Amino acid sequence: MPAEVALVVETSGSTDAPKRVMLSGHALRASAHATEQWFGGQRGQWLLALPATYIAGAQVLVRSILAGTAPVVLPQGGFTPAAFVEAARTLDPDHPWFTSLVPVQLARLVEAAEHDRSARTALGSFDRILLGGQAAPAGLVERAREFGAHVHRTYGSSETAGGCVYDGQPLTGVGVRVVDGEVQLSGPMLASGYLDDPERTAAAFTTDADGTRWYRTGDLGGLVPEPNPDHQPIERLRITGRADDVIISGGVKVALGEVERAVRAVSGLEAAVVLAVADAEWGERPAVVVERADAAASVTTDVTVAALAAVTDAAGLPPAARPVRLLVLERMPHLASGKPDRRALAALLAREAGS
Known part of the structure; x- marks a missing residue:
């Protein structure tokens, strides 16, 4: 294993065999610092609602270490809105509150908030809720925002040390390009490769002539211009599917x-x-x-x-x-x-x- 590797994360393998992603301390810190910068320099306390073995959970720990705060850890054994509400009550009121969720968790919180005031209060109490891991069902984010939730869609993977595109825009230092319809990402947060798997490492990571290293996400998408009355149009990344989910019918x-x-x-x-x-x-x-x-x-x-x-x-x-x-x-x-x-x-x- 390369000396710079600080963490190995096994991918979830939802469509193919799991891979063991090698991440350096530099990549983890770069990702955490970029998130902090996107937060406007805020350093707060995190609620860890995801497994720490999952990259989004691991990043909650990294961000907490760099912020000098202790995360509140949701009890293991399955996510429930009641447990989330109880954990939120133990967060320090003198700090901003942050958490990372996946859509199924947010959906359960929104469902609970529709009839439970404590769930509504908890949702609206977080300064930032990062939502990632998969595409959110239609209307979920909007429903959460109706309860005061400050939800931000994130895009990334274990190979990018977690989310590196927030609300369709890359974090500082992150490069995005689309090659033959495939989204590719660059930046200091990229993984070193896959442990003991040089073949898949070579297939997923490429290096340009100028030395810029890119990760081939396997996702299909494009940069969509969005009108901006005060400045140049904003380009937001839109994911349309997976390159490997195209069938011939x-x-x-x-x-x-x-x-x-x-x-x-x-x-x-x-x-x-x-x-x-x-x-x-x-x-x-x-x-x-x-x-x-x-x-x-x-x-x-x-x-x-x-x-x-x-x-x-x-x-x-x-x-x-x-x-x-x-x-x-x-x-x-x-x-x-x-x-x-x-x-x-x-x-x-x-x-x-x-x-």
Whole structure:
């Protein structure tokens, strides 16, 4: 292991085999300092609501060390709004309050806040809530903000020492470019590579002729100009899907990320997951998985599949993008990071098809 490595984080492996990401102390500090700068120089107290073995959880510890504050650690054993509220009550009122969450955690807090004043108070008491790990379901951030939550969407990965693009804009020192549709990132927060895996390291990290090192995220996206009355237009990074989630269905390329966004516009399917299933005629077709607790009472397999076809058509997607299956689970399998376990879901869909 290289001498500069201070931390090895195993990726969640939601779509492929886990990788062990090597991060130097310099990369971890660079990320933490960039976040502090984005906070306007504020140094506060953090509530650790994520596993410390997950990069966002590890960064809560790094930021706390650099700020000279002790984080409040949520009890292990599963996230609950009640535990979050109790932990928030122990934070120092003389410091700004920060926390990092994944969408499933924020969704549970928002649901609790709709009928529990203490949850509403807790949500509105944090100066910054960083939300990352996966794309947030449509409307979730807006609902949280209605309760006074100061939520900021973050984008990054273990390979970038955590979030490095906040609300679509890169932190100080972070470079963003799009090459052949793929988002690439540069900066002092980049990982050293993958432990004992030179082949995947070489595939994921490239170096330009001028010495600039880039991480190939595997995400598809673009820099979208946003009007700014006082200055030049602001460019915000918009992620549209994964390069490896493009399937060929009936000879037509279909980006499952685009299908997922369209599907999540349907009431009751805001947290739906879209995956590919084998099809004898088309090769592969999109399928939708949703947790029963998230599904509207009116959702039925027949009605929803028909509705989803209309939704994807309305979104301008080709007929090959129409979902052909809907699987409603009592509980969606998740990784420790909070992301849906897509490999487990794909295996479940395959078993269902074979039964």
